[in-house]
Amino acid sequence: MKNSQLYKGSLNTIIMKLLEENGRMYGYEITQKVKLITAGELNITEGALYPALHKLEAEGLLDVEVEKVDNRLRKYYKLTESGQKETVNRLAELEEFIRNMQNLVTPKQNPDLQF
């Protein structure tokens, strides 16, 4: 993961969301998809991605299938059942997080809150 350090801590959530959406993906594919979605803003580094994938797998949230395509190895990851449940929680947390950060940047003009 690179750039503004704000992305720290969001890699796992990003991976899980993409897998939920796309069924299965391999590491390199994830980096390219993220680059595309963020218009080149976020480049996931391999040093961050692969350890993260291995950890999610070790936690039982992801399953792997190895395939050889064009004489090159690919490791396809997909969410386990447990991973799908956890993804729901992570996405809820992410939305809460985004809401909170927006409230910090653009303080509500809510008369109920005195600040």
Add this chain to the structure above:
Amino acid sequence: MKNSQLYKGSLNTIIMKLLEENGRMYGYEITQKVKLITAGELNITEGALYPALHKLEAEGLLDVEVEKVDNRLRKYYKLTESGQKETVNRLAELEEFIRNMQNLVTPKQNPDLQF
């Protein structure tokens, strides 16, 4: 900082934004304000906050004024001129970050992007 690990990396930006908005604040006040704004969701821990304030000060982004109020010590922090400039950049980064994360959670139905 606590909770969903998504907040990792956002503490400096939060501090600077609050100081930009409120002129000057002391550490404990920052923790309470954040708790209020996020409806108790985000609790900044002292072990994260104080080192962060000291570092921002060391980088010349914050100035300190020590005051004794009600026989208790307070260290008021405010943005330096350099800190104000930097805050503009950090907030731009934060908004970009939020946009990107939203695009990940809620993929755009933009026909220009093929994914």
Add this chain to the structure above:
DNA sequence: AATGTATACATAATTTTCTTATGCATATAC
């Protein structure tokens, strides 16, 4: 009198997460 909660600062040890650097290997374009 003792205990708990709130206010207010601080640091040290450890953990988590990421960056940076490196390594291996295949395929294609220049």
Add this chain to the structure above:
DNA sequence: GTATATGCATAAGAAAATTATGTATACATT
């Protein structure tokens, strides 16, 4: 033959946080 793209991996180090303490004042409760 050199560079770029594809595809995986790990190791050393840095950065940022958590967790656990420590000090001190003030006020409320038991």
